[in-house]
Amino acid sequence: MSNASIARNAAGDAAAAAHGPPAVGDFIALLKPRVMSLVVFTGLAGLVLAPGTLHPVLAGVALLCIAVGAGASGAINMWYDGDIDAGMKRTRDRPIPAGRMEAGVALGFGSTLAVGAVTVMGLAVNWLAAALLALTIGFYVFVYTLWLKRRTPQNIVIGGAAGAFPPMIGWAAVTGDVTWMPIILFGIIFLWTPPHFWALALYKADEYAAVNVPMLPVVAGPRETRRQIMAYSWMLVPLTISPWPLGYTGAVYGIASVVLGMVFLAGAYKLWREKSDRAAKALFAYSILYLFLLFALLMVDALVVGVGATG
Amino acid sequence: MAGRDRDRAKDARQRQLRSRNLAVLAVLAALAVLFYVITIVKMGGAG
Numbered sequence: 001m002s003n004a005s006i007a008r009n010a011a012g013d014a015a016a017a018a019h020g021p022p023a024v025g026d027f028i029a030l031l032k033p034r035v036m037s038l039v040v041f042t043g044l045a046g047l048v049l050a051p052g053t054l055h056p057v058l059a060g061v062a063l064l065c066i067a068v069g070a071g072a073s074g075a076i077n078m079w080y081d082g083d084i085d086a087g088m089k090r091t092r093d094r095p096i097p098a099g100r101m102e103a104g105v106a107l108g109f110g111s112t113l114a115v116g117a118v119t120v121m122g123l124a125v126n127w128l129a130a131a132l133l134a135l136t137i138g139f140y141v142f143v144y145t146l147w148l149k150r151r152t153p154q155n156i157v158i159g160g161a162a163g164a165f166p167p168m169i170g171w172a173a174v175t176g177d178v179t180w181m182p183i184i185l186f187g188i189i190f191l192w193t194p195p196h197f198w199a200l201a202l203y204k205a206d207e208y209a210a211v212n213v214p215m216l217p218v219v220a221g222p223r224e225t226r227r228q229i230m231a232y233s234w235m236l237v238p239l240t241i242s243p244w245p246l247g248y249t250g251a252v253y254g255i256a257s258v259v260l261g262m263v264f265l266a267g268a269y270k271l272w273r274e275k276s277d278r279a280a281k282a283l284f285a286y287s288i289l290y291l292f293l294l295f296a297l298l299m300v301d302a303l304v305v306g307v308g309a310t311g
Numbered sequence: 312m313a314g315r316d317r318d319r320a321k322d323a324r325q326r327q328l329r330s331r332n333l334a335v336l337a338v339l340a341a342l343a344v345l346f347y348v349i350t351i352v353k354m355g356g357a358g
Contacts, residue, residue, distance in 0.1 A: 022331075
């Protein structure tokens with residue numbers, strides 16, 4: 001941990017000791033439920049799109065393990081980033097910076113959940129899915145949180161891989177292997193992450209600068225950030241459409257992904273031209289809806305229209 | 312006055328501890344049921 005982090009956590013621990021035992025709600029907050037919901041949704045898409053069948057109970061267990069693994073990563077992240085969370089309006093009411101929980105409790109809680117989720121995934125589903133889940137947790141904790149986040153503006157580009165694994169884990173839970181389609185799903189979330197987070201960082205740049213997190217707008221400025229958002233959007237949209245011409249999905253998804261992608265590109269272009277916080281907020285909000293709709297449509301295509309991916 | 316405040320704080324802590332213990336109990340019970348169901352499913356040849 002950084003010196004600032006140790007000092008802040010020590011102060012927070014003293015406050016937590018005076019506060020008394022953390023409430024159940026504080027442990028739930030450690031799991032970052034909102035992030036978890038998107039992770040579970042994309043993991044479900046992997047399960048639904050994969051060819052073959054998995055017993056519904058085991059599919060439920062796989063989803064539970066993905067959810068708990070994501071929550072574990074969030075808890076360990078909060079243990080390490082207590083100092084950053086304390087300095088930002090959006091995160092200062094989290095259990096550790098608010099002094100309701102000692103940092104070590106979050107570390108113990110997160111580590112226990114991580115080991116439990118990977119073990120249950122391996123024993124109940126299969127060990128490839130378990131290995132991918134372990135890789136996801138390890139990547140988020142060690143590569144993103146401990147290594148990249150405080151050091152480089154490429155933090156969320158590389159760290160974004162952690163958020164891109166869940167559909168691949170869902171796929172591997174059913175098939176026991178990884179083929180092109182789950183790699184495309186991985187790529188969609190991987191390329192979606194930078195424009196999504198940089199749109200947020202554009203209008204939160206002051207807060208990131210105050211806590212010394214080198215987000216792209218802080219280090220390279222808003223102009224370069226808008227340019228990179230545009231570049232990533234141009235890579236993202238064709239990839240989201242690609243399952244259609246490659247035969248993995250039908251026209252329902254294909255046409256919808258073209259329309260949704262055009263709206264995303266229009267939002268990125270508007271941000272590039274307008275240079276306003278309003279455009280950044282609009283792109284950030286739409287990016288969440290965009291990813292949700294893309295994965296929902298992939299599932300609709302597979303379940304209702306019946307064009308199943310074959311690997 | 313101070314004594315009454317201390318008692319009230321103590322009661323609040325005990326309530327919080329009790330609700331946390333009940334939550335742990337619920338999680339443990341849910342895990343026992345989950346592992347039982349997984350075992351039955353795996354013994355049935357699924358997965």
